[in-house]
Amino acid sequence: MHVALTGATGFLGLRLVRELFGRHHSLTVLAHAGSGGAFERIARFLELTGAPAELIAELPDRLRVVETDLEQPRLGLPTAVFQRLADELDVIWHSAADINLDGDLAQLRRVNVEGTRQVLELAAAGCRRPIVYHVGTAFVGGARRDGVIYEDELDDAYGFENGYEQSKYEAEVLVRAWSLAHGRPVVVLRPSVLVTDLPAHPELPKHPLQFIDQIAQASLSRVDLPGIGLGGPRIPEGNRPVVRVPGHPLGHLNLMPVEHAARVMVRLASGKPSGQVDTYHVVHDHDVPATTMTAAMEQLAPIRVKLVEKRPLDPSPLETVADLYPGFTPYLNHRRRFDDTRVRTLLGPTLSGIRVDLDYLLAGVRSKKQTTASSSRW
Numbered sequence: 075m076h077v078a079l080t081g082a083t084g085f086l087g088l089r090l091v092r093e094l095f096g097r098h099h100s101l102t103v104l105a106h107a108g109s110g111g112a113f114e115r116i117a118r119f120l121e122l123t124g125a126p127a128e129l130i131a132e133l134p135d136r137l138r139v140v141e142t143d144l145e146q147p148r149l150g151l152p153t154a155v156f157q158r159l160a161d162e163l164d165v166i167w168h169s170a171a172d173i174n175l176d177g178d179l180a181q182l183r184r185v186n187v188e189g190t191r192q193v194l195e196l197a198a199a200g201c202r203r204p205i206v207y208h209v210g211t212a213f214v215g216g217a218r219r220d221g222v223i224y225e226d227e228l229d230d231a232y233g234f235e236n237g238y239e240q241s242k243y244e245a246e247v248l249v250r251a252w253s254l255a256h257g258r259p260v261v262v263l264r265p266s267v268l269v270t271d272l273p274a275h276p277e278l279p280k281h282p283l284q285f286i287d288q289i290a291q292a293s294l295s296r297v298d299l300p301g302i303g304l305g306g307p308r309i310p311e312g313n314r315p316v317v318r319v320p321g322h323p324l325g326h327l328n329l330m331p332v333e334h335a336a337r338v339m340v341r342l343a344s345g346k347p348s349g350q351v352d353t354y355h356v357v358h359d360h361d362v363p364a365t366t367m368t369a370a371m372e373q374l375a376p377i378r379v380k381l382v383e384k385r386p387l388d389p390s391p392l393e394t395v396a397d398l399y400p401g402f403t404p405y406l407n408h409r410r411r412f413d414d415t416r417v418r419t420l421l422g423p424t425l426s427g428i429r430v431d432l433d434y435l436l437a438g439v440r441s442k443k444q445t446t447a448s449s450s451r452w
């Protein structure tokens with residue numbers, strides 16, 4: 075069985091590679107042309123995460139890299155190369171995406187929608203009729219803030235919190251239309267926000283909470299207030315400036331350990347697809363309260379976070395720069411749940427046994443060095 079994967083160097087893709095190697099002898103990685111070093115990045119990830127020495131030694135025989143660009147027709151490959159590749163494949167995993175929540179919609183569409191179109195064209199061209207596993211996101215649920223979102227739902231009635239959600243929604247619409255038009259099965263795997271407690275490492279891809287932390291640190295370092303900013307003096311607990319952030323005190327967010335998500339996805343792929351589009355919510359069995367997220371912010375920056383109903387009309391200079399990541403902050407208002415009955419029906423309870431709490435979140439944002447030094451800094 076010949077398996078190809080886009081996005082293999084990403085936060086999730088690397089974990090998918092490791093899981094897929096447990097089931098398949100060889101993999102073809104459709105790497106991001108121009109990014110460089112895909113083979114080395116994958117090998118390094120396997121080393122850093124303690125993969126068996128045998129797998130690392132065999133990697134040159136088991137891993138093939140083909141450079142591709144999702145933004146180009148035929149993935150940027152010459153016609154004959156594209157056709158040869160298509161005809162070799164039995165399975166295509168599509169994990170590559172632009173995950174910048176605040177990205178420009180036109181650019182997000184180029185990678186996430188048009189890129190998906192190129193991957194579907196690869197699947198359509200292949201004589202072995204490869205099955206497609208499309209990595210979506212539970213956040214195609216859009217700006218709907220409460221209630222239950224079911225796995226088969228795909229609806230834009232509530233609008234979207236950001237361009238990323240919209241582009242991933244449009245990609246799923248495309249997937250459904252393609253499946254219908256070609257009579258081909260597609261499995262859509264929709265994870266929630268992916269997290270890890272693996273300490274940050276310069277050779278590993280960043281994940282969403284690290285982005286939030288980085289944006290926060292960069293913003294705070296620009297504020298001219300005593301003690302604020304990286305490396306500032308220790309601020310006594312009671313003197314920390316209050317930052318009002320829009321959010322619901324009972325808000326909650328689903329955060330899924332990335333390693334467990336990859337395991338669940340690859341297990342789902344061993345089932346027989348229905349022949350149409352099968353969609354699965356790959357989510358944690360417990361949501362994380364918005365107050366845990368704000369507690370994490372308070373651990374990472376010398377501030378006190380106060381959840382308020384609406385964005386303040388009189389923002390302080392600190393609140394102005396602390397509107398860190400406009401694409402993310404609406405999620406502190408969310409109280410919806412993602413139903414994953416179809417996953418549980420197929421796999422049984424998919425409990426990870428991992429508690430995503432404050433300690434877990436902080437472990438994955440700080441590097442090993444910071445974890446030991448941070449308490450003395452603030």
Ligand SMILES: NC(=O)c1ccc[n+]([C@@H]2O[C@H](COP(=O)([O-])OP(=O)(O)OC[C@H]3O[C@@H](n4cnc5c(N)ncnc54)[C@H](OP(=O)(O)O)[C@@H]3O)[C@@H](O)[C@H]2O)c1
Pocket residue numbers: 080081082083084085086087104105106107109110142143144145168169170171172173185209210211212242264265266267268269279280281282
């Ligand atoms: N991270 C989350 O919390 C989360 C949550 C729900 C769903 N998802 C979905 O999960 C999937 C994987 O996300 P991730 O967190 O692994 O993202 P990521 O770490 O940003 O990785 C993105 C991957 O896509 C590749 N890529 C980007 N632009 C490309 C292009 N133009 N052509 C070819 N390849 C390109 C990147 O290659 P280079 O590294 O070489 O640039 C990288 O391998 C995405 O579909 C995302 O929407 C993610």
